[in-house]
Amino acid sequence: MKIIQEGKAKIYVPEVREIVSSDMPVFYNPKMRVNRDLAVLGLGYLCKKLGRELMVADPLSASGIRAIRFIKETSCVGKVFTNDINEKAVEIIRENFRLNEVPEDRYEVHREDANFFMRKGWGFGFDYVDLDPFGTPVPFIESVALSMKRGGILSLTATDTAPISGTYPKTCIRRYGARPLRNEFKHEVGIRILIKKVIELSAQHDIAMVPIFAYSHLHYFKLFFVKDRGAKLTNSLIDQVGYLLYCFNCMNREAVFDPLKIKEHCPICGTRFSLGGPMWLGKLWDEEFTDFLYREAQERGEISKETKRILSLIWQESKLQTVGFYMLSKLAEKVGIPQQPPIKKAVEFYEGVRTHFEGDGFRTRFSHEEVLRKSEELKVIIERRLKGGAG
């Protein structure tokens, strides 16, 4: 065992050579640092918003690091409820609480199936739940939604990004009831499909899970939702679920809410559309929440530089919330731009904002036809500049 420090928590983790069995869980994954930073910041938001002691759940705790960071890095945790079905994990969670000198009345450690853990008659609702399963979160969504208090926040991780981003479309259809799109903004489509699924499973119980933040990384998606209740509010979420028509020839994209309005062919180039969805077509970021995360992160020493960088990017991105974005490299390829300008210049040219989803991705207010026209313009400008440079 060695001791690792992350944020204000230190934890015991088994050293790699100790991990002999495949059913031994990954207790601590350093690649998930940003994810945990975000989870801490999200809880910080709720502390400020509710201004009272909160009941926090970590139903798949593994090492317990999150729960410990929640207690050490925020000021409002009444009690944190940790859980893991793995016996070894439960031992390590207990040891880690002691290592961090967390008073015993501030935490509980359970060893149950996560769904059982969430659904048992607590007699109160959790204010904040951090759910970070190995693989898809789908089997836990209903239990989580039911276990939460109205006004609470769900901090959700999904690591099955490949199927919902188009690598395994059949798996996506089975698991999420939606078709992915393997295009330049496939990860955004994946996140929108995941949001749809969370909304759909909660709506069965007239629970409205309102998405307030989304972050995509190569290996995982990180989302936040606020729990609310009632038929009307749930309907208003479902009204923002629809299809996305995408043209793999000219990159045209059209959001469609009413299935009767689905068109078979792209009106710009006549190619047969591809169809993604149903998916969430509403906003990915709540401005107030995103603003808090961004500002709070900059002020905190225990938050990693990487998290600060990402939040700065997302903060900008949240100012222009389009469905889908463009990749400069794809546009350049499409219209034959001989040399790509730096992304910052391109963003200015298209009057848009960068997106955290792709290094050379940007969002723009322009219609697709305008984007194509502007791209032709850009081509001429660059060709002229290159000739001038050569002459």
Added chain:
Amino acid sequence: MKIIQEGKAKIYVPEVREIVSSDMPVFYNPKMRVNRDLAVLGLGYLCKKLGRELMVADPLSASGIRAIRFIKETSCVGKVFTNDINEKAVEIIRENFRLNEVPEDRYEVHREDANFFMRKGWGFGFDYVDLDPFGTPVPFIESVALSMKRGGILSLTATDTAPISGTYPKTCIRRYGARPLRNEFKHEVGIRILIKKVIELSAQHDIAMVPIFAYSHLHYFKLFFVKDRGAKLTNSLIDQVGYLLYCFNCMNREAVFDPLKIKEHCPICGTRFSLGGPMWLGKLWDEEFTDFLYREAQERGEISKETKRILSLIWQESKLQTVGFYMLSKLAEKVGIPQQPPIKKAVEFYEGVRTHFEGDGFRTRFSHEEVLRKSEELKVIIERRLKGGAG
């Protein structure tokens, strides 16, 4: 308490005047006789098919009548596992088992939340589950599917027929993720939406719930599914889910599997289509299963006459499995037939079969255009006959 006999079981039921509290469950509903007859017959099919002792679950037992009938009226029940969260129900179930002299090693009585009951580590899968919840079965579907053995049969009841048949479309969308259609075959649409939901929730776990029987009654839907597993088979079910376009002007209906093929307007009369679904567009009845139920019912004294009558009707209906059907009264109104012929004559005229969904409903192999043409023909015939009668 009084004793009631149904099939080969007798049970204690509280008399009406004893039921003082609204949270006291309806222990015995005589209107569900047909439903229970079908459940017994379905189990009989599985007995014959598997030829071994079966593990049977009745997760929402109420009086225990089903469980007792299963034991007394079939020959293959190894053990029946009953459950009810209500303390009074659990008492009555025990008394009813004793009253029917069921040996103690043939049954268990549990008192748990039905989802907990189904998901606990039984170490075996149930061969037959009868799920008859008060209201929607949606919150139990995943647990049921997970609790069953491959090749097992689910006997499912839904009493929330109003929302899924179009009376409360918003509720249907929230609870089932599909739009209902309030047309002449709205109950068939409701059943197809319910099947879609069962398939969808099971598909999340690569479980294929194959529909094999459907019965609609004013207050409930009764369905049977066979549980199978695997991505391929699950995909093949999802491939049979789609939309139904319906024209409220000319009654035209078109099943659409590929959303890109959705049309906004009816090609026959130009009216804007209404859209129902996504829903199951495949077969509602497995011929072998339906045939067994029909034949077995006729031979059994303990099966009610009503059940025999319904099974005879459904047996005929299963020979021509169209998506949607026609109602003679609606067609007569549409084309102005002055007097309706008897339904038997009409069925002959349209070369179809009757449907159990509506008294004057029938299915036909004809295309919608042919149905309209034939209806005009029928009008002329009847007008001529009426004139002849008058002259």
